[in-house]
Amino acid sequence: MGMRAAAHFRGYAVLRPILAALLVFCAFAAAGIAQTAADPSDPTTLQPTGFVNDYAGVIDPASKAALERKLTDLKNSTNPQVEIAVAVVRTTGGRDIFTFSRDLARTWKIGSKADDNPSALLFVAIDDRKYFTQISRDLEDELPDGLVGSIQRQYLVPEFKKGNYSKGISDTIDAYIARIRDKGNTSGPATPQTDNTPKSSAVSWFLCCGLAILGVIFLIALYYGNKGGGGRGGGRGGGSGGGDSVVPWVVGGIIGNVLDAGSSSSSDWGGSSGSDGGWGGFGGGGDFGGGGAGGDW
Amino acid sequence: MKRVFLLIVILVSGFLLSGCSYNELTAKQQGVRGKWADIEAALQRRADLIPNMIETAKMVGVNEQEVFGQISEARSRLLNATSAAPAGGDSTPEQKQAVIDAANSFGGTIGRLLSLSENYPQLRSSEAFMKVQDELAGTENRIATTRQDYNKAVTDYNTTRNSFPAVLTAGLLGFKEEPFFKADESAKSVPTVGDANSMRQHK
Numbered sequence: 001m002g003m004r005a006a007a008h009f010r011g012y013a014v015l016r017p018i019l020a021a022l023l024v025f026c027a028f029a030a031a032g033i034a035q036t037a038a039d040p041s042d043p044t045t046l047q048p049t050g051f052v053n054d055y056a057g058v059i060d061p062a063s064k065a066a067l068e069r070k071l072t073d074l075k076n077s078t079n080p081q082v083e084i085a086v087a088v089v090r091t092t093g094g095r096d097i098f099t100f101s102r103d104l105a106r107t108w109k110i111g112s113k114a115d116d117n118p119s120a121l122l123f124v125a126i127d128d129r130k131y132f133t134q135i136s137r138d139l140e141d142e143l144p145d146g147l148v149g150s151i152q153r154q155y156l157v158p159e160f161k162k163g164n165y166s167k168g169i170s171d172t173i174d175a176y177i178a179r180i181r182d183k184g185n186t187s188g189p190a191t192p193q194t195d196n197t198p199k200s201s202a203v204s205w206f207l208c209c210g211l212a213i214l215g216v217i218f219l220i221a222l223y224y225g226n227k228g229g230g231g232r233g234g235g236r237g238g239g240s241g242g243g244d245s246v247v248p249w250v251v252g253g254i255i256g257n258v259l260d261a262g263s264s265s266s267s268d269w270g271g272s273s274g275s276d277g278g279w280g281g282f283g284g285g286g287d288f289g290g291g292g293a294g295g296d297w
Numbered sequence: 298m299k300r301v302f303l304l305i306v307i308l309v310s311g312f313l314l315s316g317c318s319y320n321e322l323t324a325k326q327q328g329v330r331g332k333w334a335d336i337e338a339a340l341q342r343r344a345d346l347i348p349n350m351i352e353t354a355k356m357v358g359v360n361e362q363e364v365f366g367q368i369s370e371a372r373s374r375l376l377n378a379t380s381a382a383p384a385g386g387d388s389t390p391e392q393k394q395a396v397i398d399a400a401n402s403f404g405g406t407i408g409r410l411l412s413l414s415e416n417y418p419q420l421r422s423s424e425a426f427m428k429v430q431d432e433l434a435g436t437e438n439r440i441a442t443t444r445q446d447y448n449k450a451v452t453d454y455n456t457t458r459n460s461f462p463a464v465l466t467a468g469l470l471g472f473k474e475e476p477f478f479k480a481d482e483s484a485k486s487v488p489t490v491g492d493a494n495s496m497r498q499h500k
Contacts, residue, residue: 098438145435146428153427289335290442293431 042093043104048282052086056126059088063166067173074177078185080116082139083283084176086169091127098132100125102288105134111285118142118185119285120292122172126165131156132294133172140291142183143176149293151175160297318463322472325454329475332447333393336478337379339439340400343407344379346433347372350410353429359417361409368406375399394476400440401480407437444478451475 046055051071052064059067067086075081085108092100101123111119118139124131133148155175159168351365378399381392388396411434414420414427421427455474458467 102438102442144432146432149431150424150428153424288442290339290439291435292438293435 043100044107046087046089046104046107048085048087048108051084054086054088056088056090056124058126058165059169060166063170067170070170070173070177074180078118078180080114080118080138080185081112081283082180082185083111083117083119083285084122084173085110085120085282086122086124086173088124088126088165088169090125092125092130097123097125097128097130097294098290101132101134101294102290105136105288106286108282109284109286110282111136111138111287112283113285117283117285117287118180119283119287120176121288122169122176123294124165124169128296129160130294130296131160133176133292134288135291136285136287137289137291138287139180142180142185143292145291145293147179148176149295151179152293152295157295157297318457319466319470322454322457322463322467322470325450325457326472326475328450329447329454330387332443332450333388335443336440336447337396339436339443340375340379340396343433343436343440344372344375346429346436350429350433353423353426354410354413354420357417357420357423357426359413359420361413364406364409368403368410371399371403371406374402390473390476397476397478400478407433411437444480448477451477 046053050068052059052067054064071084071086075083085105087101087104101121104123105119105121108121110121111117116138117136119136120139120143121134122131123134131152133143133152135143135145135148152172155171156168159165159171347368351368354361354365375396378392378396381395411430414430420430457463458472458474463472
């Protein structure tokens with residue numbers, strides 16, 4: 001009986017380094033997930049930095065800031081909130097521009113989370129000389145495909161032919177906004193919605209942090225409690241003690257990674273949007289069903 | 298005796314387990330129905346637009362009686378199929394299959410309609426025609442998108458339905474396998490809608 005117990009104990013001691021290794025692996029995996037490389041040919045890896053996302057560098061900074069202001073203002077002065085985003089890339093990497101821009105609009109979840117979430121994405125692939133505007137299901141009444149095509153042929157194509165990308169894009173956006181306002185979406189409480197979201201996310205962030213800290217304290221207490229118990233009993237082997245001491249390190253590492261990823265990504269978003277610090281990501285809609293129109297120049 | 302008992306235990310536990318998957322199956326079936334309703338809406342839109350498109354094309358001097366005839370025929374087939382099935386996605390898999398076949402019977406005719414401005418350069422200066430063409434291209438994009446979403450929902454539902462333990466009782470409870478909306482083979486040979494836009498190249 002005594003021999004059996006010893007064998008069982010030895011088995012546990014063998015298992016423990018494996019468990020520790022697994023935890024280390026998990027920590028690395030978490031770190032890997034946190035870092036997503038931006039592959040421009042895959043719409044799901046592009047990260048938005050504001051309403052205007054110029055990955056090709058063709059919009060001049062002044063126009064970009066003006067557009068950003070205009071689109072922020074549109075969102076804050078409409079009810080239901082209208083979110084329009086702009087994305088400019090070099091190329092879609094051989095992918096169909098409609099599919100690429102639709103997947104991008106869905107991945108970014110442009111539009112509010114509410115049932116009524118009018119939103120749009122003006123997408124341009126400079127080197128492919130193609131453009132497409134995705135219209136969400138709730139904006140199709142204001143901007144039907146035929147009108148979207150007309151607006152782009154009228155404002156975007158002629159300027160793009162001359163190489164005036166900034167003007168082509170802002171004139172097109174102006175026409176969209178004018179149309180949305182014409183259709184009666186002008187009334188809107190400017191502040192309530194925008195103020196509520198950061199507050200609630202801050203609350204949940206503190207809650208999350210608090211839970212994590214409590215968890216760490218609990219683990220540390222557990223660790224020291226274990227150690228003390230082992231000391232009193234005096235029968236623990238050195239090897240198993242070594243296995244124990246890895247655990248808090250690994251847990252700390254995971255938490256550190258998560259915190260690090262959170263803070264770095266948020267500073268990215270705030271940093272590159274530049275002038276206004278109000279960029280908090282898109283609303284979470286993304287209800288794009290294939291509406292919109294496009295072409296080339 | 299012991300073996301019979303074991304068999305009973307397995308059967309009973311299998312049945313109980315499949316009870317757990319009933320709710321899941323119902324939820325996923327609702328998903329399929331919702332996506333199917335989207336497809337029907339997109340197909341209806343296509344059917345509504347086609348006479349408009351043909352009228353506009355005729356007005357600006359397009360004379361393609363053969364294409365117009367084929368499209369009108371496919372359109373009435375589609376309208377027959379959709380009116381046979383109850384609206385709202387409650388149609389049986391067989392009715393869905395009939396609608397899918399009718400939708401595919403357009404073949405490459407829509408693609409030819411969308412590329413008319415290739416053969417008739419004067420169409421490009423007609424904003425009315427370009428607008429209708431955008432609408433039709435948008436409709437095809439909607440069909441493609443809703444088809445993709447529908448197929449995803451069907452994959453999800455069918456996988457659940459055909460895996461253990463749901464497969465034991467799905468048939469008894471009336472959960473049929475749903476058909477995929479496969480794209481028509483002849484439609485694949487013509488340019489997709491994204492390419493149809495690119496056919497408006499100014500050379």
